[in-house]
Amino acid sequence: xxxxxxxxxxxxxxxxxxxxxxxxxxxxxxxxxxxxxxxxxxxxxxxxxxxxxxxxxxxxxxxxxxxxxxxxxxxxxxxxxxxxxxxxxxxxxxxxxxxxxxxxxxxxxxxxxxxxxxxxxxxxxxxxxxxxxxxxxxxxxxxxxxxxxxxxxxxxxxxxxxxxxxxxxxxxxxxxxxxxxxxxxxxxxxxxxxxxxxxxxxxxxxxxxxxxxxxxxxxxxxxxxxxxxxxxxxxxxxxxxxxxxxxxxxxxxxxxxxxxxxxxxxxxxxxxxxxxxxxxxxxxxxxxxxxxxxxxxxxxxxxxxxxxxxxxxxxxxxxx
Numbered sequence: 001x002x003x004x005x006x007x008x009x010x011x012x013x014x015x016x017x018x019x020x021x022x023x024x025x026x027x028x029x030x031x032x033x034x035x036x037x038x039x040x041x042x043x044x045x046x047x048x049x050x051x052x053x054x055x056x057x058x059x060x061x062x063x064x065x066x067x068x069x070x071x072x073x074x075x076x077x078x079x080x081x082x083x084x085x086x087x088x089x090x091x092x093x094x095x096x097x098x099x100x101x102x103x104x105x106x107x108x109x110x111x112x113x114x115x116x117x118x119x120x121x122x123x124x125x126x127x128x129x130x131x132x133x134x135x136x137x138x139x140x141x142x143x144x145x146x147x148x149x150x151x152x153x154x155x156x157x158x159x160x161x162x163x164x165x166x167x168x169x170x171x172x173x174x175x176x177x178x179x180x181x182x183x184x185x186x187x188x189x190x191x192x193x194x195x196x197x198x199x200x201x202x203x204x205x206x207x208x209x210x211x212x213x214x215x216x217x218x219x220x221x222x223x224x225x226x227x228x229x230x231x232x233x234x235x236x237x238x239x240x241x242x243x244x245x246x247x248x249x250x251x252x253x254x255x256x257x258x259x260x261x262x263x264x265x266x267x268x269x270x271x272x273x274x275x276x277x278x279x280x281x282x283x284x285x286x287x288x289x290x291x292x293x294x295x296x297x298x299x300x301x302x303x304x305x306x307x308x309x310x311x312x313x314x315x316x317x318x319x320x
Contacts (some may be wrong), residue, residue: 004029005078006071011036013262016131025083026260035068035081038151040076059121063114065134084146086135087261088218089198092143094132095315096256098201101216103256105246106135107145108195111243114147115187115235124182126152126189129173130197137260140253154182172204177228188232192223215245 003011010027015036017023026037060065070079089107093099111133118125127149136144152168169178175189196206199217206224211217219241223231232238 005039005076005206006073008071009078009080011033011037011039011210014227021232022299023067026078026080028080037078037080039078059123061114061117062144063110063145064117081148083262083264084134084148084195085260086134086137086143086258088131088135089145089194090130091261092135092256092258093198093201100255101199101214101246102249102252103143104195104198104216107143107198107240108191109242110143110145110190110238111147111191111194112235112239113189114145115184116239118147118153118237119184119187122156123150123153124156124184125150125187126154126168126182127170127173128187128194129170130194133194135258138258140255140257142251156182175224175228176226184235185231185233188235188238189224191238192231193218195217195220196224213306216242223308 005011007027008029010029012025012027012034015023021038021040023036023038026035028031028035060066065081065084066084068080070077072078107264111128115125115128125147128147132147132149134146134148136146138144154168169186173190173193175186178186178189181214193204193206195216197203198209199212200206200210201218202210208221209223223238225231233243
């Protein structure tokens with residue numbers, strides 16, 4: 001904590017840890033605001049290529065988290081995204097337990113709406129779960145969710161980055177009949193498991209005997225049933241079935257609240273950075289030669305890092 005990455009992003013507090021790296025709250029010293037940032041921890045070539053894919057997955061949709069920019073320093077890379085201060089659906093269930101259909105339905109519908117856009121772009125997320133559904137701060141009002149963490153997402157028309165016969169995802173949320181090739185229907189299965197977790201307050205696996213015998217409960221059980229053909233075949237179809245199972249009704253606040261999960265650490269204005277010394281100026285000038293931001297291409301630094309990896313290892317990168 002307190003480290004400044006690439007002369008610009010001050011690491012404030014860790015948010016989450018994952019196989020691909022750590023997610024932090026960072027203070028963007030150039031723009032003066034707080035963002036979330038993923039810092040790549042593994043420095044092998046396949047991890048770097050996954051970073052490229054996640055940074056390049058810019059699906060502009062109200063229910064999808066879109067990366068903002070990236071920076072490189074030595075052999076480390078970091079990319080930023082909006083900080084959704086309401087935490088995750090996993091945190092919401094942890095705080096309140098089983099949620100009513102009034103809460104479950106809009107979160108499911110928003111997830112499926114985001115997946116419609118993701119799948120239309122030719123991408124399979126492969127890790128839909130409550131921890132990757134982030135929330136805006138809406139208090140006791142209607143929740144607003146954004147699908148995040150595209151670290152293991154894969155375009156269906158590009159090479160996979162894992163060895164043959166290795167499946168990607170989180171146990172419990174992966175369809176039992178999931179194949180080795182990415183299939184959008186696997187995201188739908190994971191969405192249904194997430195719905196059951198919200199509805200019951202428990203993690204998978206879910207015993208059908210403890211799922212409420214409501215049209216919503218029956219729909220979710222069907223969506224995780226053994227018969228793959230009987231499950232929803234697209235996000236759009238799933239949304240239609242959801243609307244039929246639970247018709248829209250006026251919102252009634254009071255059951256739960258989506259509060260600011262990071263208020264303690266980030267509400268106070270941060271002091272401006274100190275005036276640069278001659279050394280700082282030289283370091284920032286050198287950093288700007290390698291840093292890219294916004295929508296500019298990520299490939300120059302990747303080519304340099306991959307070249308270094310290959311030279312050091314003397315190996316050959318195999319993509320399968």
